[in-house]
Amino acid sequence: MKAVTFTEYGSPDVLKMCEIAKPVPKDNEVLIKVFATSAHIGDTRIRKADPFLVRLVFGLFKPKKNLIPGLEISGVIESVGKNVTSFKKDDQVFALTGFGLGGYAEYRCLPEKVKKGTQEKKGLVALKPENLSYEEAATVPAGALTALKNMEKAKIKAGQKILINGASGSLGTFAIQLAKYYGAEVTAVCSATNFELVRSLGADQVIDYTAEDFTKSDKKYDVVYDAVMKLKKAHCSTILKKNGVFLNNYNLPVIEEKDLLLLKDLIERNKLKPVLDRIYSIDEIVEAHRYVDKGHKKGNVAITMGKIPGGNK
């Protein structure tokens, strides 16, 4: 099968298309024919070995042999192992691939279920939201789960005021919608070019970070979510209420199967939708990573793996 791999850490040019053996599902696994994946910021960070911790997980001096990026996928079940009961051939699914990555390939095997608390490591599969295309669905799992766990950590409640920094990125666009779903009042920080986007997702107030230092404002928030990870808690001491919560994607509650099911439900009830900035084909993966590396994408970037049944978007 076709897959993208890399044998050294570095610029997008290290990503190379190659032919590798098609995987065979174990008794507890499903084999997914991948229709779409994403150019997730996590994939770009692994490719760059940034932060250094990446090397401890994925290979100290160079990436482990046949390391295929791809943190999230959508596709159909092609076959199932003999112990699998909750999925069948032709089911449309979306999935987090976990630390095993492997989304930049025509096929990916994932376990049907794993022990609670190991989903982030071993992956998580669910039926795809019916109202999303494969391209949209492939950009949901990693970003939306991270945004959801941040909201859960803050125990966000109706009437609370939350400021989201980096509101126009992948995490930010999911977080705005989730915070609104929980009834919070949202202040979105992004550049003025993205005001319309974040307002369309539900932001009540907007701040242009290029024109105003929101950390010096006299407004107070129950929660400050630095989705784009540019700040420290100390920077926000003036704008956080007493006992206010600072979030920055660290030390989150563990991801569980119910979380992906909640996202599917919210999407199908039109409470949540992924923002798709661009779609590239897998043959354009180098350009896709180059675009994400610039740090200014709006929401998410999907990658298609060839022809999608029903048509590519």
Ligand SMILES: NC(=O)c1ccc[n+]([C@@H]2O[C@H](COP(=O)([O-])OP(=O)(O)OC[C@H]3O[C@@H](n4cnc5c(N)ncnc54)[C@H](OP(=O)(O)O)[C@@H]3O)[C@@H](O)[C@H]2O)c1
């Ligand atoms: N996505 C995930 O699942 C995930 C999970 C864990 C950790 N993280 C980490 O979280 C961070 C954000 O991830 P992401 O996927 O949301 O990133 P992203 O989609 O690449 O964020 C890009 C957006 O951030 C905005 N931005 C850039 N610099 C900014 C600044 N100084 N202040 C406010 N906004 C700024 C950009 O808006 P402008 O174009 O207007 O500048 C752009 O819309 C990354 O460091 C990533 O490694 C991500």
